[in-house]
Amino acid sequence: MDYSFKINRKMFKKVLVAEDIDSINVGIATMLKDLNIKNVAHCQYCDDALVKFKKAQYDKEPYELLICDLSFKKSHRKDQITTGKELIKMLIAEQPDLKVIVFSVDDHPKRVKELWGTGCLNGYVDKNRWGLKNLATGIQKIYNGETYMSPAIESQFKKKKVLSVSNYDNKLLSLLADGYSQEEIEQYFKKHKISPSSRSSIEKRLKDLRVDFGAKTTIHLVMMAKNLKLI
Numbered sequence: 505m506d507y508s509f510k511i512n513r514k515m516f517k518k519v520l521v522a523e524d525i526d527s528i529n530v531g532i533a534t535m536l537k538d539l540n541i542k543n544v545a546h547c548q549y550c551d552d553a554l555v556k557f558k559k560a561q562y563d564k565e566p567y568e569l570l571i572c573d574l575s576f577k578k579s580h581r582k583d584q585i586t587t588g589k590e591l592i593k594m595l596i597a598e599q600p601d602l603k604v605i606v607f608s609v610d611d612h613p614k615r616v617k618e619l620w621g622t623g624c625l626n627g628y629v630d631k632n633r634w635g636l637k638n639l640a641t642g643i644q645k646i647y648n649g650e651t652y653m654s655p656a657i658e659s660q661f662k663k664k665k666v667l668s669v670s671n672y673d674n675k676l677l678s679l680l681a682d683g684y685s686q687e688e689i690e691q692y693f694k695k696h697k698i699s700p701s702s703r704s705s706i707e708k709r710l711k712d713l714r715v716d717f718g719a720k721t722t723i724h725l726v727m728m729a730k731n732l733k734l735i
Contacts, residue, residue, distance in 0.1 A: 516603070516647055518543045518560070520567040522553040522591060523607070524576045528631070532571065532607075535636045539643060550576060550585035557595055566599060569643070574608040589619065596624045603646050605629060607639055611657055612733055620653075627652040669734050672698065673713060676706065677735045681726050686710075 519541055523529050529546050536544050545567075547553040553572075560566050574588040585591050592604055605627035606619065616628055627642040629635060629652070642652035669677065675698065679689050686706055693701035700706075710722055719725035729735045 514647070515540050516568045516643065517541070518565065518567050519545070519569045519571065520553060520557060520560075521546045522550060522570065522572040522576075522588060524548040524573065528573075531636050532639070535640050536643075539640060541643075548576075549579075549581065549583055550588065550591040551581075551583045553591055554585060554594060557598070561599065567602065569603045569605070569646070570595060571605050571607055571639070574606060574610050592624050593622075603627075605639065605642055605646065605652075607631060607635065614732070614734060616653075616657055625651075628657055629654045630657055632656070669713075669729065673709070674735055676709060677713075677726055677729045680722065681730065681735060 519536060521529065521532055521536075521544060523532065523546065526548075529548075533544065533546065545553075545556050547556060553570075557567060570592065572588040572592055576586060576588070578586075585594065588606065588608070592606075595602055596604065603626045604624055606625060607629050609631045610616075611630040619625060620628060626646045629639045629642050635654070638654040642654070645652045676689065679692060684692065686703060689706055690701055690703045693699070693706075700709075710725070713719070714722065714725050717725055717728050719728055726735075
């Protein structure tokens with residue numbers, strides 16, 4: 505693979521890869537070999553990754569870096585850990601100094617922001633045509649004590665604001681999307697003890713959301729929230 509940087513002689517010695525797609529595992533394996541990383545374990549199931557991780561700890565030869573996808577396709581197995589997010593949380597709880605890179609097709613700003621905000625990640629790389637090169641760059645930078653986001657993701661974070669909504673806003677916009685009137689939403693909020701529930705509070709919050717999103721109307725606001733996968 506052609507890299508745009510000089511490969512360090514010093515590098516992570518032991519890496520755990522949690523990825524369920526064979527072709528992607530092959531690409532990652534080749535890239536890690538190019539980086540002079542020879543001790544690599546590949547797991548297609550999160551439960552298997554946890555077992556390998558605990559075995560390495562027991563042998564006092566812990567993994568230094570985890571490269572992890574976020575979503576894993578369901579299979580015939582009944583696994584306890586079904587997402588990369590769960591796996592990362594468990595491994596960091598066991599080994600706080602473990603370095604973690606998410607390598608995922610999920611590049612939605614809201615989800616990236618939520619995961620990055622947990623403090624568990626050192627890198628986030630989106631899977632695209634430059635994914636492996638960006639992953640290699642991220643590994644180098646993280647080994648040198650830096651953090652890394654691939655360019656497309658980083659550009660989202662350089663914006664003044666990454667749009668997100670609270671649980672209250674999510675429920676409000678979801679009810680509007682389902683055809684509820686503001687009067688019906690007021691009654692729903694009061695019935696389910698969601699506060700604030702007054703008509704004036706609902707109207708004010710919708711006005712603020714329209715300003716935040718740059719929406720011309722409430723219908724436009726709901727459409728934008730749907731397109732951004734916020735509801």
